[in-house]
Amino acid sequence: MITNKSEIFPAEQQQAAVYAKAISHPARIAILRFLAESKVCITGDITDAIPLGRTTVLQHLQVLKDSELITGDIDGKRVCYCINSDRYDEMKQLFDELLKKINPINCC
Amino acid sequence: MITNKSEIFPAEQQQAAVYAKAISHPARIAILRFLAESKVCITGDITDAIPLGRTTVLQHLQVLKDSELITGDIDGKRVCYCINSDRYDEMKQLFDELLKKINPINCC
DNA sequence: ATTTCGTGTCGTATGTTTACGACATATAGA
DNA sequence: TCTATATGTCGTAAACATACGACACGAAAT
DSSP: OOOOOGSSSOOOHHHHHHHHTTTSHHHHHHHHHHHOOOOOHHHHHHHHHHHHOOHHHHHHHHHHHHHSSEEEEEETTTTEEEEOOOHHHHHHHHHHHHHHHHHOOOOO | OOOOOOOOOOOHHHOOOOOOOHSHHHHHHHHHHHHHSSOOOOOHHHHSSSSOOOOHHHHHHHHHHHHOOOOEEEEEEEEEEEEHHHHHHHHHHHHHHHHOOOOOOOOO
């Protein structure tokens, strides 16, 4: 059975949905905020800052990487996770446009 | 096994995540846009406008209702789905604050 | 050389989401 | 009354998400 038909919708809406999904868990919002505020962004530090198991945090990091909102580059022994500014700006713009387009009217 | 620990995060982040989840599928973005643009917002019309089965559309409507972004009031024979302006404004504000707080820095 | 530390991957349990057909109900019209 | 229409509910299959322990690997410290 087909369990995903997302591709039949306009690309713009698909991409907005991808970003929305990326930030649809409080842990991932917390990770983004931590990355934005910290200067040293390595996995260990992130795990310490988020009250979840290390594996779970890694998983959330992977979800964020899949959405391309963050990068995870190897820096010698450690891995440095950073917010991808370009994608982040794209997300902001997509949300801005989307929210502007939807103007609630009371129809009933 | 515990499979959800969302409640350990700040309420603000939880609520932002709830709204993000609500718009994390292109079908639901399409529904919101349709509701914003149409004057007659009944289930049948929505089903006609979204290229998915009627049951699936109803399910997406239920997700949006759970997030309180829309209401679904019975209007005689028909049910009128509308965007909940108050919640919609709250979502806009939460996203705005969140996106403002996260200022990407290149740490590597 | 051995241990420790930081990291990633694998497996697994449980719950949620997406998609839809089949059925039920209730109102309006023939 | 019977039929058509609009709607909601139930069940179910497949996939995805969340959470975490156990294991593997490589670099640095002892």
